[in-house]
Amino acid sequence: MKFKVKIKRYNPETEQKPHFETYEVEADPGDRVLDVLHYVKWQQDGTLTLRRSCAHGICGSDAMRINGQNALACKVLVKDVVKEGGLLTVEPLLGLPLVKDLIVDMEPFFEHYRSVMPFLVNNDALPADGRERLQSPEARDRFDKGTWCILCAACTTSCPSFWGNDQYIGPAAIVQAHRFVFDDRDQGAADRLEVLGQQFGVWRCRTAFNCTNACPREIPVTQLIGEVKQALATGKLE
């Protein structure tokens, strides 16, 4: 099928501000939006710049705004976002500094991620038999959803609170904190909850649900944030 794709372009070496360019493209309905971007880059304009790697929704490189919605370009099919002869719009993520074309500076995002101590804290002696720590299937399930996160930033950069103030740690960092706070092997919950309870922590969340809609891994982000809020409010991890 034939259609047009309108892409937000920005060359930091020659331009003061971004502009849009429109390309005529041809694609199969089952192609990915990433395939369309590659079609433009490889057939029409090699200067188009984007991040991508695995191309099947796991590495998290190619989160961007597709028709105004945050998504992975490799996980959205053409047939779901544009009709024959129609117009597809692709823009970089909002809320992070623009670097070039569809590329934003991910450093502020990873800084928030690191701030929640995203690693297991456990100072007990390891099992004397040299084997694994035991964990029940139920305890393992308790934090499962947070482990699906691929750090693509689709959630955080869809959040109005984050757009309003980029000091807010954002949904992705809270999901990562949840993953450890509710892991019964972990002992770092108090320290993490202290970070989450601060001014730019979890209370900045206004429950807009944008994050849940944006997550390409279908993590119920808003629900996990709610559970962290509850843990802070009650002082209980349930």
Added chain:
Amino acid sequence: MTQQHQFDALIVGAGGAGLMAALHASKAANVAVISKLYPTRSHTGTAQGGIAAALANMEEDHWEWHMFDTIKGGDYLVDQDAAEILARDAIDAVIELEHMGLPFDRTPDGRIEQRRFGGHTAEYGKRPVMRACKSADRTGHMILQTLYQNCIKQKVKFFDEFFVVDLIVTDGACQGVVAVEINTGEVHLFHAKATLLASGGFGRMFKVTSNAHSLTGDPVAAVWRRGLPLEDMEFFQFHPTGMYKLGILLSEAARGEGGVFINDKGERFMERYAPTMKDLASRDVCSRCIYLEVKEGRGIGGKDYVYIDIRPETINRYQSGPGGKTVTAEELEKKLPDIIEMMRVYQGVDPITAPVPIQPTAHYAMGGVPTDADGRALADERGTLVPGLFAAGECACVSVHGANRLGTNSLVDLVVFGRRGGRAMAEYVQTAELKPLPADPAGAVVQELERIRRQTGTEKAAKIRAELQEVMMDNVGVFRTGPMIATALAKVRELKERFGRVQIDDKGQRFNTDLLETFELGCLLDLAEATALSALNRTESRGAHSRDDFPKRDDVDWLKHTFVRYTGPASAAPTNGQTAITYKPVTITKFQPQERKY
């Protein structure tokens, strides 16, 4: 302006092997990890099914059985001393991952849950065994996340989105690397006593592949360009279950949980080819059987694909589920959530209610930079070491995978040999001396990058890449013959010549992916040449290397590793010159080569 950095040790690549090496090396040395992607984008994260270790949490198992399966899976080209280390260390390495926080699935008694996988057997081939430790079908994702989390905890130093374009090699010793900071386009010199390559595979030389776009083997090409050998490059694994046309991987766990291959006649054809292991025969065997079914007109609708069928009614009809037990749709959704979703998204097929079209997909390089069992790179087939150079993971060849890697053993390789390489490197830098750099070590590669930037001509990188991928897929794929490989080799050399006339569009400095993709293409061209040369030379069929014109394994003449090298002057661009092939004997300890049946 060239910036310069100094470290005890460098690690190139931030996937499983690189991060594991970083965690261990940085305990005793000043280490930097240089990665062209953000670490969590690395391809380790896409590994699905599991990581093998004879924990015996589900049923009786022994590391000796795992060792045997690895050797047999590799069609006896495996170095058995290394396979013993792999199988023994796997147990402790998986436990270490759990201690780091990896969220493995659990048994009712709280231990790590395990599943069956292709080629993993009990009692030396008698029946499938549950050995793959896993976290649903996202085990690689959990390993990558857990290792990165621990790197943050341990404050490992990272240079993210730095593209390594050359090795600094003086008098046969590695003194560091040259890298481009992708965001600025600036060239950086990294000067170090030791460098460990952990850059992963290079499957992007093939048209249908499970590999990420970034898997172009750049540091491996740098090794080649420096005249150092590459080992067993003819052995490239084609995974039987790639999504039709897309090549996206559908984990072998689909068959571990009971899925079966079905041809156009509705027949479970693996029963004919592999009476004991059936659909859980090793990957090279399954890929060949799919190809043969298609060739004999039993592809679906006469086309070039067959089905993987994981519908519960199919699994239950064949009693092919784990332990012959019945399975339900709910259980499958819980055990294989990601691949079920991928089939729904990318093929519009719900695998719970319909079979899914699959074809073999280029998946894994068994060959690579030759190393000993501590990651030390070898300069020749006699075992001479390259001072200061190490390699681990897919880019290395220990060789634990021989002619065909067993499913789950890539993740084992990463953690076992990443750890050993990291430790060996930390020990090496305690006594090694940091020799001064030669004059202008970045000169040659900067010249090549500037040439690519300014070159005028009628060729486009995307077109050359597509032609390369097509010719390699068609002629150096699941089945090869001498004339087919020769065709591919001639084409690769023609493409190398045309590469010199590629004109790019982006002349800028910042985030110039047009330039870097073209540089990557040059690396693929070198590695494709090494692959085709090695394949043409080996006149037998073994593991993933199936020669229609030499259909039998030949242990008299070919029970040996290929060492292929470029013999011209050191280069920073695709090579054009003489090559040479030598051989290294296979180390055999416990298991004499036998005929391979599944």
